[in-house]
Amino acid sequence: MPLHPPAQAGQRFSEIDTPALVLDLDAFERNLVAMAAYTQAHGVRLRPHAKTHKSPEIALRQIAHGAVGQCCQKVSEAEILVAGGVQDVLVSNEVAGAAKLDRLAQLARSAKISLCVDHLDGVREAAEAAARHDVVLDVLVEIDVGGRRCGVAPGEAAVRIAEAVSRSNTLRFGGLQAYHGTAQHMRSIDERREAIERAGLSARNTVERLAQAGLSCGVVSGAGTGTYEIETGSGIWNEIQAGSYIFMDADYARNRQADGTPFRAFEHALFILTGVMSKPVPDRAIVDAGHKAAAIDSGMPMPFRREGAVYTKPSDEHGVLTGDPIALPHRGEHILLVPGHCDPTVNLHDWYVCVRGMHGPDAHVEALWPVAARGALT
Amino acid sequence: MPLHPPAQAGQRFSEIDTPALVLDLDAFERNLVAMAAYTQAHGVRLRPHAKTHKSPEIALRQIAHGAVGQCCQKVSEAEILVAGGVQDVLVSNEVAGAAKLDRLAQLARSAKISLCVDHLDGVREAAEAAARHDVVLDVLVEIDVGGRRCGVAPGEAAVRIAEAVSRSNTLRFGGLQAYHGTAQHMRSIDERREAIERAGLSARNTVERLAQAGLSCGVVSGAGTGTYEIETGSGIWNEIQAGSYIFMDADYARNRQADGTPFRAFEHALFILTGVMSKPVPDRAIVDAGHKAAAIDSGMPMPFRREGAVYTKPSDEHGVLTGDPIALPHRGEHILLVPGHCDPTVNLHDWYVCVRGMHGPDAHVEALWPVAARGALT
Incomplete structure (x- = not known):
C-alpha cells in the first residue's frame, strides 16, 4: 500500500x-547558480555529493549547471543515479565484498564509475569484480587527511596502493580522494583553514611521491560546503564534492566567516x-x-x-x-x-x-x- | 526503481x-509470548504500540497472542495497519485538521478506530469529520500525567472535554489516555515507580470526577516497556501500550530492576x-x-x-x-x-x-x- x-x-x-x-525552488535555484559560478570562475570541477539530496532530479540540474557528475557513498545510490540519467558517478567511499563490487562493475557498463580504495585487499576485490564483468573501473586512493575515518596514511602507503591499482588491467588509477569531513563543521574560519591547509600538505606530498613513482594524479577530489573556498584556493584540489550548499542546513549556518558573521x-x-x-x-x-x-x-x-x-x-x-x-x-x-x-x-x-x-x-x-x-x- | x-x-x-x-525470530517469539503471558496473568488488556514495528506482520502476531488491537501515532500508520488486517486501532495521539480527520473517519468504515483529544477544538473537528463520513469515532481524552507533551490537565479540564465528547452524536467517549513517556527511560525502578504513582493519582482523580459527572471510563490506557509492571499493578490502568518489548533496544537495557541488575x-x-x-x-x-x-x-x-x-x-x-x-x-x-x-x-x-x-x-x-x-x- x-x-x-x-x-x-x-x-x-x-x-x-x-x-x-x-523545497523552496527559488532559493534552491539561486544556490545552484551561486556554486556553479564560483567553481567555474575559480577553475575547479564541481562534483556535488548526492548523499545530500538522493535525487536524480537534483543531480541532473546540477549537471546542467556545469557539474561534471556526482559523488555518492553507496552502490545502491550509484544505481539510482545512473538509472536516473547520471553518466559519471564517483562512489567516494570504500566498497567491500564481491556482492557489492559486482553490482558496481555491472553499472560501469552504462556509465563512468569510480570508487575509492584504502587497502590492497580492496584493490584486488575491485579488480576481480571488474574482470568478471569485463569493464574498467576508475579508482581513487583515499588518504586520511585528518578526519580519522577511512583512508590510508598519506605518502608511501598511499603510493603502494596506487601502484597496485596501476598494475591491474581492469582498474585505472584516477588520483586521490582527500576529504576532511570533520573540518566542515569547525565554527571559525581559522580552524577550518588550518585543518584544510594541513590536509593540503598531506595531499601535495602524496601527489609528489606518486609523481616520483611515475603515477600522475588526474584528480584530487574533496572539500565540502564548509571549506570549499579553502580547497579551491589551495591549488591542490581540482574537484569539489560539496553537497549541502543546495539546501543549507542549520548546522552550516552556525559556521562563521572571516569577519565573524554567519556563513x-x-x-x-x-x-x-x-x-x-x-x-x-x-x-x-x-x-x-x-x-x-x-x-x-x-x-x-x-x-x-x-x-x-x-x-x-x-x-x-x-x-x-x-x-x-x-x-x-x-x-x-x-x-x-x-x-x-x-x-x-x-x-x-x-x-x-x-x-x-x-x-x-x-x-x-x-x-x-x-x-x-x-x-x-x- | x-x-x-x-x-x-x-x-x-x-x-x-x-x-x-x-530480526532474531526465536528471541522475538519468546518476547511475544512473555508479554502476552504477563498481561493475561494480571488481567489487563495489551494494545501494543505499532510505532515500534510499523508492520502488520508483527501486529497480527501480537493479536494472535491475545492483544486487543494496536496503537499508533499517525493516521497514515492506522491506514497501513487496517489495510494489513488489523481491526482495532487507537491513534494514541491528537489529530489536528479536517484533512487528516477525514482520512481517519473513512477508515472507521472498515475497523474500530479510536483517537485522542486534549482540546475542545479537537472534539469539534473529530465530530464534524465523523458526521461527514457517517461513522462513529471512539475518543479517549488525553491527560498530561507528567510527560509535559500533549494532554489536557487532569481533573476538571479533562471532564469538560469528556463532556463535550459525550454530547456529540458522532463520537463515543471511551476513557482516558494516560501515558507517561519520560518515565519509561528513568534508570532506577524507584524513579519510575514514583513517576507512575503520581501519574496514577492524576488518572484516578480524573476517573472519579468523570464518574461524578456521570461519565464512565471504559478504558484507561497507557504504559510502556519501561513501566508496564507498575501500571499493571496499580489497579488504575486496564490497557497496556508497550511496544518496544518485542525488540528490546540498548536504551531499555540500561534500565535497572529493583535489585539494581539490568532489566x-x-x-x-x-x-x-x-x-x-x-x-x-x-x-x-x-x-x-x-x-x-x-x-x-x-x-x-x-x-x-x-x-x-x-x-x-x-x-x-x-x-x-x-x-x-x-x-x-x-x-x-x-x-x-x-x-x-x-x-x-x-x-x-x-x-x-x-x-x-x-x-x-x-x-x-x-x-x-x-x-x-x-x-x-x-
Missing part, C-alpha cells in the same frame, strides 16, 4: 499536509513543514515533526523566521516548541523548520514538495520529486 | 548484505547487521552503518557480544568502532549492533530480514517482512 504523498502539484502552499519536506554564501532552501497538533499551555506547542521527520545528529531543527520560538525535546512523532508565548504558533497552524542536518533529514522523507514563490502570496506546489535514493543503504 | 532488498528468504545468515535490519524481562531481538568497509589502523574499524542505518537519539548502537568494542562517531554512512584491537572485526567482517532506540531505527529500513536460529550454525533467512509503515508521517 503506497503512502499518501503530502501534497499534489498545483496545490496552494497552505494545503500541504504535515509533516512534509519542502551566508547560500540560502536556506530546505524546510520541514510541521503542524501544531496540541497546545496544552500557552508556552508549549506540540508539532507533528519528531525523530521520524527531522534528524538531530547535528543539533535541533530551527524554527524559521520565528524569533523567540525554540524547538526542543523531540520524541518519535512529536516536537516541543517552547519560548515566548507570543512567538508560538496556535493549534492547527503550520510552521517551517530549518533541518539541523539536511542529509539524514532528507533520508526520512519520500518526497520533496517543491514550492514556487514560497514566501509570497502565490506560494504553490510546482512539483513533487521523489527522494529516489532514500533508504539506499547497501 | 525499487531498492535491492538486503537478503532473500532461504539465504544463509552470512549471505545477508549490509547494512540490514535483522531482563525481554531479549534483544532486533539488530543492525553491518560490515567493515575499512580498517585503516588496528584500533579503528569503519562499518557501513551510520545515521542512515541507526538512530542515535537515545544513545549509540551497541556492538553485540563483542566485549571491548565501542561504536562511536557515526556520520551519515559510516560508524567508527574503537576499543581493544583484539575485539575489533577485520575488514569485510559482519557484526551485529543492538540499536540505541528501536522505533526510529526501524523507520530507516525497508525490510526486516527475519532470521531463524540466528546464533547457531544453521542461521538462515526465513522471511523478509516489509516495514510497511516506514515513512508514514502524516
